[in-house]
Amino acid sequence: MKDAMSDGPLLELKQVEKRFDLDQGFLETIKMRNGKVIREKRSVHAVNNVSLKVDRGEALCVVGESGCGKSTVARLIAGLLKPNAGEIHYDGTRIDNQSRRSMIPLRKKMQMIFQNPYASLNSRMNIQQALEEPVRYHNPGFSRGEVRDKVAEVMRSVGVDPSWSARYPHEFSGGQRQRIAIARALTVDPEFIIADEPISALDVSIQAQVLNLMLEAKDQRGLTYLFITHDLSVVQHFGTRVAVLYLGSVCELADTATLFENPKHPYTRALLSAVPQLKDDRPNHIRLRGEIPTPINLPQGCPFQSRCAYANDRCLAEQPRPVQQPDGSMVACHAVEEDRMVD
Amino acid sequence: MSLLSVRDLTVKFAMRDNTVTALDNISFDLAKGERLGIVGESGAGKSITGFALMNLLSRPGFIDNGKILFEGEDIANMSDAQMRGIRGNRMAMIFQDPMVTLNPVLTIGQQMVETLMAHRKLSKAEAEQIAVVKLREVYIPSPEERLAQYPHELSGGMRQRIIIAMALLLDPELIIADEPTTALDVTIQADIMELLLELCQSNKVGLILITHDLGVVSQMTERTLVMYAGKIIEAGRTREIINDPQHPYTQGLINALPQQTKPGMRLKQIPGNMPSLTAIPAGCPFSPRCEYVRDHCRTTRPEPVQYAHVEVACHEVNRLHRENSEEQSA
Ligand SMILES: Nc1ncnc2c1ncn2[C@@H]1O[C@H](COP(=O)(O)OP(=O)(O)OP(=O)(O)O)[C@@H](O)[C@H]1O
Ligand SMILES: Nc1ncnc2c1ncn2[C@@H]1O[C@H](COP(=O)(O)OP(=O)(O)OP(=O)(O)O)[C@@H](O)[C@H]1O
Ligand code: SF4
Ligand code: SF4
Ligand SMILES: [Mg+2]
Ligand SMILES: [Mg+2]
Numbered sequence: 001m002k003d004a005m006s007d008g009p010l011l012e013l014k015q016v017e018k019r020f021d022l023d024q025g026f027l028e029t030i031k032m033r034n035g036k037v038i039r040e041k042r043s044v045h046a047v048n049n050v051s052l053k054v055d056r057g058e059a060l061c062v063v064g065e066s067g068c069g070k071s072t073v074a075r076l077i078a079g080l081l082k083p084n085a086g087e088i089h090y091d092g093t094r095i096d097n098q099s100r101r102s103m104i105p106l107r108k109k110m111q112m113i114f115q116n117p118y119a120s121l122n123s124r125m126n127i128q129q130a131l132e133e134p135v136r137y138h139n140p141g142f143s144r145g146e147v148r149d150k151v152a153e154v155m156r157s158v159g160v161d162p163s164w165s166a167r168y169p170h171e172f173s174g175g176q177r178q179r180i181a182i183a184r185a186l187t188v189d190p191e192f193i194i195a196d197e198p199i200s201a202l203d204v205s206i207q208a209q210v211l212n213l214m215l216e217a218k219d220q221r222g223l224t225y226l227f228i229t230h231d232l233s234v235v236q237h238f239g240t241r242v243a244v245l246y247l248g249s250v251c252e253l254a255d256t257a258t259l260f261e262n263p264k265h266p267y268t269r270a271l272l273s274a275v276p277q278l279k280d281d282r283p284n285h286i287r288l289r290g291e292i293p294t295p296i297n298l299p300q301g302c303p304f305q306s307r308c309a310y311a312n313d314r315c316l317a318e319q320p321r322p323v324q325q326p327d328g329s330m331v332a333c334h335a336v337e338e339d340r341m342v343d
Numbered sequence: 344m345s346l347l348s349v350r351d352l353t354v355k356f357a358m359r360d361n362t363v364t365a366l367d368n369i370s371f372d373l374a375k376g377e378r379l380g381i382v383g384e385s386g387a388g389k390s391i392t393g394f395a396l397m398n399l400l401s402r403p404g405f406i407d408n409g410k411i412l413f414e415g416e417d418i419a420n421m422s423d424a425q426m427r428g429i430r431g432n433r434m435a436m437i438f439q440d441p442m443v444t445l446n447p448v449l450t451i452g453q454q455m456v457e458t459l460m461a462h463r464k465l466s467k468a469e470a471e472q473i474a475v476v477k478l479r480e481v482y483i484p485s486p487e488e489r490l491a492q493y494p495h496e497l498s499g500g501m502r503q504r505i506i507i508a509m510a511l512l513l514d515p516e517l518i519i520a521d522e523p524t525t526a527l528d529v530t531i532q533a534d535i536m537e538l539l540l541e542l543c544q545s546n547k548v549g550l551i552l553i554t555h556d557l558g559v560v561s562q563m564t565e566r567t568l569v570m571y572a573g574k575i576i577e578a579g580r581t582r583e584i585i586n587d588p589q590h591p592y593t594q595g596l597i598n599a600l601p602q603q604t605k606p607g608m609r610l611k612q613i614p615g616n617m618p619s620l621t622a623i624p625a626g627c628p629f630s631p632r633c634e635y636v637r638d639h640c641r642t643t644r645p646e647p648v649q650y651a652h653v654e655v656a657c658h659e660v661n662r663l664h665r666e667n668s669e670e671q672s673a
Contacts, residue, residue, distance in 0.1 A: 065528040174385075175616065203384040203555065208599040208612035215609065230529060237601035237610070256606070274533035276558030278585060278602060285533040292498065 008092055009053040010192060010224050011077065016086035016096075018047040018072050018248075022296070045298045046072040048248040049086070051322070056191075059218060059225040061239035061256070063232065063271070067295065069248040070228045074196045077226065078112045079103050090192075108138045111185035113178075115197035121169045121181055128165035131155065131184055138188045150187065158183040158213055175206030182213055189221070196228045211238060232275050236260055244268050247295055247303035250322065254329030264331045266308050266341070302334065310335040344415060346516055346549050347373040347396070352409035352419075354388075354395050356620070357402070363620040365391045365404065367573045375516070376547035378540075380560035380581060383570035384596075384617050389553045392570070393519045395419075396551070397436050398426050413517075432462050435510035439522040441502040444509065445494040451478075451505055452490025455512060462513050477508040481538055500531035507539060517549040525554070536563060557597060561585050569593045572618055572628040579653030589655040591663065592629045627658065635659050 022042045031040045047069045054060045062070050075081045077088060079095065088096040090106060121130055131151045135142065142150070152162040158179045169177055178198060185193060195214070199207040211234065217223050227238060235242055235256065242259045244252040244267065252265040263269045273285040290306040293299055302320050305311040314334050322330040323337050335341045354366035366388050373379050381389045394400050396411060398418055411419040418429060438444060446454055455474035459465055465473070471490065478486035481504040494502055503523060510518050520539065524532035540563055543550045552563050560567055560581060567584045569577040569592070577590040588594045595613040597603065604610050615632040624630055630640040640658055647656045651664065 065530070203617075204557075204596055205384065205599050205613040206616070208601075208610040211601070212609050212612060215607070232529070233601040237604065237606050270530055274530045276533070276536070276556065276562045278558050278561050278597075278600065285530075285537070287534060287537075288530055292500075 009089075010056045010058075010091055011052075011054040011226070012089040013050055013052045013073075013077070014087040014089070016047055016050045016073075016076060016088060017045075017084045018069075018076060018081060019043040019045055019084050042296055045295045046248050047076065047083070048298070048303075050245075050248070050250055051086075052243055052250065052253070054192075054224060054226060056224055057218075057222055058240045059227055059238055061235040061242045062226065062228045062245060063230060063235055063242060064245035065230070065292065068245045069295070070245060071196050072248075073245070074112065074194045074226065074228055078110065078194055079106075108188045109190055110192045110194065111188065111190040113181055113185055113193060113195040113198045115200050121177060121184070123169050126166050126168050127155070127160075127172075127180055130169075130180070131165075131187055134184060134187050154183045154187045155180075157186065159209070174202050175209055178202060178206075178210050179213060182210065182217075186217060186221075190223070192224045192226075193217075194226045194228075197230070198227075199234065200229065200231065207234075214238070232272065244271065247293065247298065249303050249319075250330070250332065251304065252329060252331050253322070254327075258327050258329050262327065262329075264325065264329065264336050264341075265304075265333050266310055266335065267304050270307075302332075304333075310341055345372040345412070346375045346377070346414060348410075348412040349396070350410040350412070352392075352395060352411060353407045354391055354400065354404060355407045356404050358621075362407075364407075364623070365573050365620055366395065368409070369570075369573075369575050370409075371568055371575065371578060373517070373549050373551065376543070376549055377566065378543060378550040378552065378564040380564035380567040381551060381553045381570060382555060382557060382560050382567060382596075384555060386617055386619070387570040388573040389555075389570055390521055391573075393436065393521045393551065393553055396519060397430055397434060399430075399436075431458065431515075432513045433515050434517045434519070435513070435515040437503075437506050437510050437518060437520040437523045439525050441499070441506045442494065444506050445502065447494055450491055450493055451497075455490070455509060458509065458512055473512070474508075477512055478505070480511070480542065481505070481508045483508070500527055500535065503527060503531075503535055504538065507535070507542070511542060511546070511548075514546065515548060517551070518543065519551045519553070521553040522555075523552075524559075525556075532559075539563070557585065557600065569596075572623050573620065574628060574656065575647065575654075576629065576657070577653055577655045578647070583652045587651065589650055589653055589660050589664070590629075590657050591633050591635055591659075595632075627656075635663055 020043055022044060031038055050073065062073060064070055076083055083096050087094055095106060128151060131154060132147055135147050135150050155162045160176060160180060172180065199210050202210060218225065229235060239256045242254060242256050243250050244265065246267050252268045263272050270286040270288050288307040293306050299305055301317050302315045305315045320332040320334045322332045324330055350370050352366055352369045353364065355362045355364050381392060383389055395406060398421060400406065406419050409419060410417050413429065452471060452474060456467060456470040459470040459473055474490060475486045478489060483489055483501065483504055524535050527535065536559060554560060564581050566579065567581045568575050571592050577584060577588065577593045584593060588597055598611040599613060601610060613632055618624060618628065626642045627640045627645050630636045637659060645656045645658045647654045650660050
């Protein structure tokens with residue numbers, strides 16, 4: 001039964017911030033500045049003022065360079081990290097301020113898949129044990145037989161022969177392991193899956209197997225995904241919407257087709273132009289100048305300024321806010337807002 | 344004469360109870376200044392090929408058979424002393440992880456000067472000058488200052504550019520680059536690839552680019568080898584291989600890419616996995632996964648034959664071609 005609440009987005013992030021403090025000890029934080037002793041804490045600004053909505057049945061892809069905060073966003077949503085500011089709502093309920101205990105019913109609805117399938121599978125449990133555990137946990141009333149049937153059903157659904165259930169993770173190939181990790185996530189009939197680079201470590205032919213499995217689950221079970229990847233061809237195939245992250249801020253958020261047809265943010269444009277095309281032998285990418293700043297000393301103004309060809313004084317001083325465009329996409333860029341980018 | 348000519352190269356690994364074949368009778372040529380891609384899935388033998396060409400295989404791996412002719416000289420059996428005149432000098436290798444090449448306790452300048460002075464009669468000042476020129480060629484900003492920096496003080500993209508500068512230091516005739524940008528972000532990868540392409544073209548340096556990314560191969564190389572389970576199963580002009588692959592495995596690899604299927608539709612997957620070296624099937628190594636398999640595929644090893652502009656090792660290539668064209672005209 002769906003209640004009235006489910007009309008809204010399944011997941012909503014409101015101005016979420018996450019910092020990691022670097023200096024732990026008191027002494028480390030003591031600094032001299034202009035002859036005065038001050039206390040200064042350095043921290044990594046991993047996620048800055050991120051607002052996102054994910055509707056039911058959607059596959060929101062999050063893309064961006066290494067260190068831009070993708071995994072941190074995933075871990076915040078999964079409740080593995082607490083935000084420093086902002087709110088996270090799931091199905092109309094605020095979840096970021098809840099205790100681990102009160103999160104338990106939610107755990108069943110929300111599952112996480114990691115890049116490294118070893119991270120989602122215990123190497124000392126065979127596949128039967130690994131799959132049984134969540135079934136038991138979420139269905140305490142199940143009999144032995146019911147548990148076994150459920151496990152076999154799940155294995156078949158991901159194309160792994162149930163007769164292999166006594167094998168251990170290392171006896172499977174990377175693709176099989178990742179399929180089993182997905183199977184494990186599916187055993188509890190979740191409604192929302194957070195997948196952090198689930199296929200990045202796999203070969204092309206195996207990527208196709210795993211991606212097909214995830215697509216099937218989406219179509220047949222109406223699953224909703226937050227899918228993190230750096231592979232834009234996967235985004236184009238799998239995503240219904242895309243959020244482009246740069247140094248912890250969302251710089252562009254759009255429907256997948258809109259983003260690929262008409263990217264607007266200078267970083268999105270550079271990113272799309274950098275993808276090597278299969279049938280085009282003239283690399284024609286936009287060269288970015290400058291080095292990537294670290295999220296430790298975030299610049300004032302636009303996070304992309306050091307590499308942007310359109311940066312001006314306003315960009316150095318004032319951080320651009322996301323602005324809705326006529327085609328529905330959200331773009332955080334002064335040049336786009338002022339319409340001073342030449343196409 | 345080819346710059347490099349590999350003939351029947353076979354590499355084995357001595358395991359505890361037996362030996363396994365990692366490279367099985369591979370042959371190919373590389374002309375001066377030519378750019379060749381080696382593609383295939385993880386474990387296909389791409390890196391082993393690179394190591395073998397540099398004569399860098401270490402136990403338990405060894406060259407069991409075959410010739411590696413570098414400008415006519417067989418380097419397969421050269422001693423370390425003889426190799427020193429070639430490796431790093433006339434032939435250089437770029438690895439995926441820059442820290443394999445860079446020494447963490449020496450500055451960039453010390454490492455470049457040391458390499459130069461080991462191979463050329465140069466003063467330290469002259470060597471430093473060359474180092475600065477090479478760093479500038481790879482667009483390292485303020486190269487004079489970089490000489491005093493340690494590898495860990497530089498970003499990943501900058502480290503990989505320095506590796507390229509070091510590979511070019513002694514003006515080699517051949518660079519072997521093993522997944523040189525896999526660890527880097529897309530935008531930085533594109534910069535580095537463009538740079539590598541530019542430098543190889545302007546200095547007429549031959550390039551062997553090892554990667555699993557067909558897009559990269561398509562942009563960077565003139566010819567491509569496709570490897571599967573230690574064998575070359577298809578070879579030819581990159582354009583032909585991407586646009587009109589003949590081997591069922593190459594077709595499968597290209598068709599499995601997300602951009603080959605309409606968004607949201609089921610991707611075409613190749614069933615199964617590549618066999619491990621200890622369990623390579625008799626006959627055609629691809630036979631357990633091949634949808635066109637016939638009985639003789641399971642017993643007789645297909646040899647490479649010239650077909651439609653490419654060399655392909657498949658018994659059924661004629662039939663496949665016929666069926667495909669019938670399908671298209673139907
Ligand atoms: N526990 C932590 N302590 C300190 N810094 C952290 C911690 N976790 C992440 N960071 C930093 O926060 C930033 C964002 O990291 P995150 O892992 O979210 O990036 P990412 O986008 O997932 O990158 P990748 O593509 O490499 O996985 C990085 O600068 C990272 O070094
Ligand atoms: N020291 C070793 N002992 C035994 N087998 C080895 C050794 N090194 C490599 N191999 C095997 O040789 C085969 C080819 O390895 P290679 O590293 O060339 O693969 P690759 O094509 O470069 O794969 P990747 O894309 O993962 O880098 C693999 O099956 C690997 O397991
Ligand atoms: S706000 Fe300015 S610096 Fe930032 S992306 Fe737009 S033009 Fe570039
Ligand atoms: S030789 Fe036979 S099994 Fe091998 S690729 Fe050709 S058709 Fe397939
Ligand atoms: Mg991550
Ligand atoms: Mg390799």
